[in-house]
Amino acid sequence: MNTRKFQAILWVAALFMLAGCAGPVIRGTGDLGVIVERATGSVQIVDTSKRVAIATVKGLGDLSHASLVYSRDGRYAYVFGRDGGLSKVDLLRGALERRVMQAGNSIGGAISQDGKLVAAQNYAPGGVKVFSADTLELVADVPATYGAAGLRSKVVGLADAPGNRFVWSLFDADEIWVGDFSDPYQPQIKKFKDIGRAPYDGLITPNGRFYLAGLFGEDGMALVDLWHPERGASRVLSGYGKGQEKLPVFKMPHLRGWAVAGKYAYLPAIGRHEVLVLDMETWLEAARIKVSGQPVFVIARPDGRQVWVNFAFPGNGNVDVIDVEKRTVMKQLAPGRAVLHMEFAPRGESIWISARDDNRVVVYDTENFSQRGVLAAESPSGIFFTSRAARIGF
Amino acid sequence: MNTRKFQAILWVAALFMLAGCAGPVIRGTGDLGVIVERATGSVQIVDTSKRVAIATVKGLGDLSHASLVYSRDGRYAYVFGRDGGLSKVDLLRGALERRVMQAGNSIGGAISQDGKLVAAQNYAPGGVKVFSADTLELVADVPATYGAAGLRSKVVGLADAPGNRFVWSLFDADEIWVGDFSDPYQPQIKKFKDIGRAPYDGLITPNGRFYLAGLFGEDGMALVDLWHPERGASRVLSGYGKGQEKLPVFKMPHLRGWAVAGKYAYLPAIGRHEVLVLDMETWLEAARIKVSGQPVFVIARPDGRQVWVNFAFPGNGNVDVIDVEKRTVMKQLAPGRAVLHMEFAPRGESIWISARDDNRVVVYDTENFSQRGVLAAESPSGIFFTSRAARIGF
Numbered sequence: 186m187n188t189r190k191f192q193a194i195l196w197v198a199a200l201f202m203l204a205g206c207a208g209p210v211i212r213g214t215g216d217l218g219v220i221v222e223r224a225t226g227s228v229q230i231v232d233t234s235k236r237v238a239i240a241t242v243k244g245l246g247d248l249s250h251a252s253l254v255y256s257r258d259g260r261y262a263y264v265f266g267r268d269g270g271l272s273k274v275d276l277l278r279g280a281l282e283r284r285v286m287q288a289g290n291s292i293g294g295a296i297s298q299d300g301k302l303v304a305a306q307n308y309a310p311g312g313v314k315v316f317s318a319d320t321l322e323l324v325a326d327v328p329a330t331y332g333a334a335g336l337r338s339k340v341v342g343l344a345d346a347p348g349n350r351f352v353w354s355l356f357d358a359d360e361i362w363v364g365d366f367s368d369p370y371q372p373q374i375k376k377f378k379d380i381g382r383a384p385y386d387g388l389i390t391p392n393g394r395f396y397l398a399g400l401f402g403e404d405g406m407a408l409v410d411l412w413h414p415e416r417g418a419s420r421v422l423s424g425y426g427k428g429q430e431k432l433p434v435f436k437m438p439h440l441r442g443w444a445v446a447g448k449y450a451y452l453p454a455i456g457r458h459e460v461l462v463l464d465m466e467t468w469l470e471a472a473r474i475k476v477s478g479q480p481v482f483v484i485a486r487p488d489g490r491q492v493w494v495n496f497a498f499p500g501n502g503n504v505d506v507i508d509v510e511k512r513t514v515m516k517q518l519a520p521g522r523a524v525l526h527m528e529f530a531p532r533g534e535s536i537w538i539s540a541r542d543d544n545r546v547v548v549y550d551t552e553n554f555s556q557r558g559v560l561a562a563e564s565p566s567g568i569f570f571t572s573r574a575a576r577i578g579f
Numbered sequence: 580m581n582t583r584k585f586q587a588i589l590w591v592a593a594l595f596m597l598a599g600c601a602g603p604v605i606r607g608t609g610d611l612g613v614i615v616e617r618a619t620g621s622v623q624i625v626d627t628s629k630r631v632a633i634a635t636v637k638g639l640g641d642l643s644h645a646s647l648v649y650s651r652d653g654r655y656a657y658v659f660g661r662d663g664g665l666s667k668v669d670l671l672r673g674a675l676e677r678r679v680m681q682a683g684n685s686i687g688g689a690i691s692q693d694g695k696l697v698a699a700q701n702y703a704p705g706g707v708k709v710f711s712a713d714t715l716e717l718v719a720d721v722p723a724t725y726g727a728a729g730l731r732s733k734v735v736g737l738a739d740a741p742g743n744r745f746v747w748s749l750f751d752a753d754e755i756w757v758g759d760f761s762d763p764y765q766p767q768i769k770k771f772k773d774i775g776r777a778p779y780d781g782l783i784t785p786n787g788r789f790y791l792a793g794l795f796g797e798d799g800m801a802l803v804d805l806w807h808p809e810r811g812a813s814r815v816l817s818g819y820g821k822g823q824e825k826l827p828v829f830k831m832p833h834l835r836g837w838a839v840a841g842k843y844a845y846l847p848a849i850g851r852h853e854v855l856v857l858d859m860e861t862w863l864e865a866a867r868i869k870v871s872g873q874p875v876f877v878i879a880r881p882d883g884r885q886v887w888v889n890f891a892f893p894g895n896g897n898v899d900v901i902d903v904e905k906r907t908v909m910k911q912l913a914p915g916r917a918v919l920h921m922e923f924a925p926r927g928e929s930i931w932i933s934a935r936d937d938n939r940v941v942v943y944d945t946e947n948f949s950q951r952g953v954l955a956a957e958s959p960s961g962i963f964f965t966s967r968a969a970r971i972g973f
Binding site for chain 2: 209216217233260276278347367393394412488489490510532572574
C-alpha cells in the first residue's frame with residue numbers, strides 16, 4: 186500500500202471516529218425528562234430548561250400504562266412496558282441501550298435506594314423480578330404465591346424504601362410484602378396478611394416511612410409503618426364512602442403520584458368527585474375537597490402550596506388546581522383532550538401536562554398559570570423528569 | 580497547494596478534533612459532587628456512585644467558608660469564595676468555566692427557582708448581587724443600606740424561595756429582606772424591620788414557606804411566613820437559654836444545613852451542648868437533645884429517621900447520630916480531626932464527612948455505620964452533591 190492510499194484510509198477512519206464522537210452531547214442530565222408516547226411504543230427525551238424535545242427513541246413495545254425510573258446518575262431511564270418489556274434508554278445518546286422481556290404483563294417498577302437494582306411488578310406471571318441496573322440481568326425472582334393452592338397474585342403498588350427495600354401489594358391475595366434486598370441474591374421477605382380487600386395501588390410517604398395501599402374491595406386504605414413492621418398493618422379512612430350511593434368508576438386512580446404537603450396527604454376518592462385530606466399524624470380524614478370529576482392523579486407542587494388534579498372520563502380534559510390553605514379549587518385549566526399525566530419541574534416553577542388525544546404536552550407556569558410552551562407528541566401519557574432519581578418513593 | 584499537502588493538513592485537523600472530543604466524558608451528572616479544599620483554593624469533583632474523585636479544579640481563590648450551588652442541569656457549580664470571587668466550575672470538563680470578583684468579602688449564595696439567577700451575599704460591601712447563571716454578568720445589585728445614616732449591613736442567611744425570590748438577613752440592621760426577582764432587572768424588595776438582635780444565619784423550610792433567622796444578639800429566632808408576608812416577622816424560641824449560664828461560643832452554628840423531619844425542625848443551640856427540637860405547627864420548643872459538644876451542623880437524613888450533628892472545638896473530631904424517634908444519641912463516630920461538613924447521598928444510604936486536619940473525606944453507610952470509603956483531600960471543608968439543584972432552599 187502506498188503512502189497516499191494509507192493516508193486516505195486513515196482519513197476515512199478519522200472521519201468515522203469524528204462522526205461517532207459527534208453523536209452524544211456533553212451536557213448535564215439534571216434538566217432532562219422523558220415523555221411516553223403510548224401509541225407508538227416510543228419515548229421523547231426533553232430538555233426542561235429550554236422546553237424542547239431533543240430526541241425520540243423507538244422500539245420499546247407496548248407502552249400503554251408505561252412508567253419508568255431513573256438511574257442514580259440521571260443518564261438512563263428504565264421503562265416498564267405493559268407487555269413485560271424492560272428497556273434501558275440512554276438519554277444522552279438518545280438510544281435504546283438494552284431491552285429484556287421479563288414477563289407477560291407488567292405494570293411498572295422501582296429502583297433501589299443505592300441505584301443498583303431495578304424491580305418490576307408483574308401481573309402475569311404474578312410477582313416481582315429484580316434486575317441489575319447495570320446489565321438488566323435477573324438478580325432475584327419473587328413469585329407472588331399465596332394461599333394453600335399456591336396461586337399467584339397480580340402485583341401492584343411497588344415502591345422503593347430506605348434500606349434497599351421494596352414494598353408491594355398482592356391484589357388477589359390481600360397482602361402487602363416488604364422485601365429487604367440488602368443482599369440482593371438472598372432477599373428477606375416479610376408478609377402482611379389480611380390487609381384489606383383488593384389493594385389496587387400503593388404509595389410511600391416522601392420520607393419513606395409509611396406505605397399506604399388503596400383498597401378496591403372496600404372503602405379505606407391499608408397502612409404499614411416501615412419503621413415498625415412489628416406493629417403490623419392497620420386500616421385508615423375506613424368507610425369514607427359509607428352510606429352514600431356508589432358512583433360508577435371510570436378509571437382507577439393512581440396513588441404513586443401521591444400528594445403530601447405538610448402533615449396532610451391528598452388522595453383521590455375512588456369514583457367520587459372528591460379529594461380526601463388525610464391527617465398523617467392521627468390517620469383520620471381531615472377534610473374533603475370537591476373537584477370537577479373523578480380524580481386520577483392528585484399531585485402536590487413541590488412547595489406544597491397547590492395540589493393539581495386530573496380526572497377520569499368525561500372530565501378528562503380538565504385539570505383542577507387546589508389552594509392547599511383554603512382547601513378549594515382556585516383554578517381550572519383545559520390543557521387538551523384526555524389529560525393523562527402531570528409532572529412538576531423539580532423546584533415547582535412549572536408543570537408539564539400530557540393531553541393524549543390532542544397529541545401535545547402543555548407547559549404551564551404554576552405561579553400565574555400562563556402557558557410557557559407546547560410540545561408535539563404522539564398520544565403522550567406519562568411524563569417523568571430525572572430529578573426523580575434523587576427522591577424516595579418515586 | 581497540492582492534494583497531498585491538503586490531505587495532510589486535513590489529517591492533522593481531524594486529529595486535533597478527535598483530541599478535543601476525547602476530553603470531556605459523556606456521563607450523567609446526577610451522582611456528581613464537589614468537595615471544597617479550603618487551603619489550596621481548589622475543588623475536587625467526585626462520583627458518589629463509585630466513591631472516587633474524578634477531577635481537581637484549581638484557581639478558585641480564598642475558599643475558607645466557601646459554599647456553592649448548582650445549575651439546573653447539574654453540570655455547573657457556582658462557588659462563592661470568601662474573597663468575593665464567584666467561580667463557575669464545569670463538572671464534566673473538570674475546568675473553571677468563568678470567574679468574576681464581585682465583592683471584597685462574601686459569605687455564600689443561592690440560585691433562583693428557575694435556575695437563571697445566581698445571588699451572592701456579601702459582607703463587604705454589604706448587600707446582595709445577582710448574576711446571570713449563564714454568563715455571570717451582573718443583573719441586579721441590592722445594597723444592604725439601612726438607617727438614617729445610610730450604613731451598609733453585612734448580609735447573611737441568603738436562601739432561595741419559590742416564585743423566583745431570595746430571602747436574606749441584615750446582621751447589623753436587624754432586618755430580613757425578601758426580594759422578588761420575577762423581573763430580575765426590577766426586583767421588588769420587601770423589608771421586615773426589628774426582627775431581633777443580630778441575625779447571624781437563616782434557613783428556609785424544605786417547602787420554601789418559612790424563613791427562620793438565628794439571632795446572635797438574643798436567645799430566640801426570627802420567623803417569616805412567606806405565604807403571608809402581610810403578617811410580618813415574629814419571634815420563636817425566645818429565651819431558650821434564659822436564666823442559665825452562657826457558655827463561650829467556639830464557632831457559630833450553621834443553619835443552612837437545616838434538619839427538618841416531619842413537623843419538627845432540629846436546630847443547634849448556640850454555645851450549648853444541645854439540639855433544640857422546634858414544633859413547626861405551634862412554633863414552640865418540643866424538646867432538647869443532649870449532644871457531646873456545641874453543635875455546628877444539624878442535618879437530617881433524607882428519610883428523617885436520623886439527625887447527624889458535628890461540633891465546634893474541642894469536640895470537633897466527633898459526629899453524633901440522633902435517633903429521631905427516641906430523641907437520644909444512638910451512635911457516635913470519629914471520622915477524623917476537625918470535622919467541618921457532612922452531606923447525605925440524595926436518598927440517604929450514605930453520608931460523606933470531611934475531616935479537615937486529617938486531609939480526608941470519609942463515607943459511611945447510614946444503616947449500619949460501616950465505613951464505605953475514604954478519599955484523600957487537601958483540608959476538605961464543604962461537600963455538596965448535584966441533587967441540591969432540584970431542592971428548594973439549598
